[in-house]
Amino acid sequence: DAGITQSPRHKVTETGTPVTLRCHQTENHRYMYWYRQDPGHGLRLIHYSYGVKDTDKGEVSDGYSVSRSKTEDFLLTLESATSSQTSVYFCAISASTGGYTFGSGTRLTVV
């Protein structure tokens, strides 16, 4: 998607290992979000950021941490991956007008 990229696109990791997902934007938007998508649950907010070094928790933040040291990068870290964190992770960005632009997602499998 234009202006927002997620990496990696796919990852398989072992239980107990740390994992970091990256979201990079070129739109200079203030707001960035991490969601996970699971069947039957839709999109659930993990963490979000409203500026450099300003982050807050979403509804499913346990087991996740984030960092935003630059406007363009928002990192999501799974401190010790568990099988319940197998999911598709989406990053989104927004300016102040409400509409989100989503990345293409990262499919994470924890074995």
Add this chain to the structure above:
Amino acid sequence: QQQVKQSPQSLIVQKGGISIINCAYENTAFDYFPWYQQFPGKGPALLIAIRPDVSEKKEGRFTISFNKSAKQFSLHIMDSQPGDSATYFCAANQGGSEKLVFGKGTKLTVNP
């Protein structure tokens, strides 16, 4: 707690038919109501959005109907096509800078 309830979970429509997806919200302070379309393997993409100062917004074959008193809004897809087969999410938020609350999604299948 789920602040936006979306129905149905899945919908099968014949080509040329009308697809209707409904959403209900609880927070009367919500003032922005977008719909997102998601194809398999892709991220959701903004399809159409409405603010509560109008009761209907149309863009091509896609129409949002908004009922403020009932706290409901719906997406109508006219002349549905197989290429419309996707998952649709409704959402809502308060103010331009607040995080969106999403419905759980509707998987639409349009049969040829």
